[in-house]
Amino acid sequence: MRNVDKLIEEALGEEEAELLRAIGEEPGFVERAMGMFGAGVRWMVVFMMVGQTFLFLAGIWAAWGFFDATDPVIQLRWGLPAAVLLLGSLAVKLAVAPAIHANQIMRELKRIELRIVRTRQSESG
Secondary structure (H helix, E strand, C coil): CHHHHHHHHHHCCHHHHHHHHHHCCCCCHHHHHHHHHHCCCHHHHHHHHHHHHHHHHHHHHHHHHHHHCCCHHHHHHHHHHHHHHHHHHHHHHHHCHHHHHHHHHHHHHHHHHHHHHHHHHHHHC
8 A cells, every 4th residue: 555655646746745744644543433523413423422332331241240140041141132232332333434434535535636626737837
């Protein structure tokens, strides 16, 4: 992936390369997820994060009961809810990933648009 970045940097003009250096590296997953709070669906993201946290903590509590149980029937009574709660927590967390990916694609499209505009400006002027 870094070779592609080098090729792009070599193809850019000095002004564009300076602009991209000022922008910096791509943000990590946590930074992108926290960036979702600034979107127009902030209330939904907050609701999903609170729900995911609740499911995760309830799943950990049920897993604790599963590992403390000695009778197989009691283990099932704790283990099945623990599995369902933890998988539900994972599903909610993964539901944010497509929105993060869409934001990343939009950011790249904006960069391409900027390059096209600058290329047209340099050709006409």
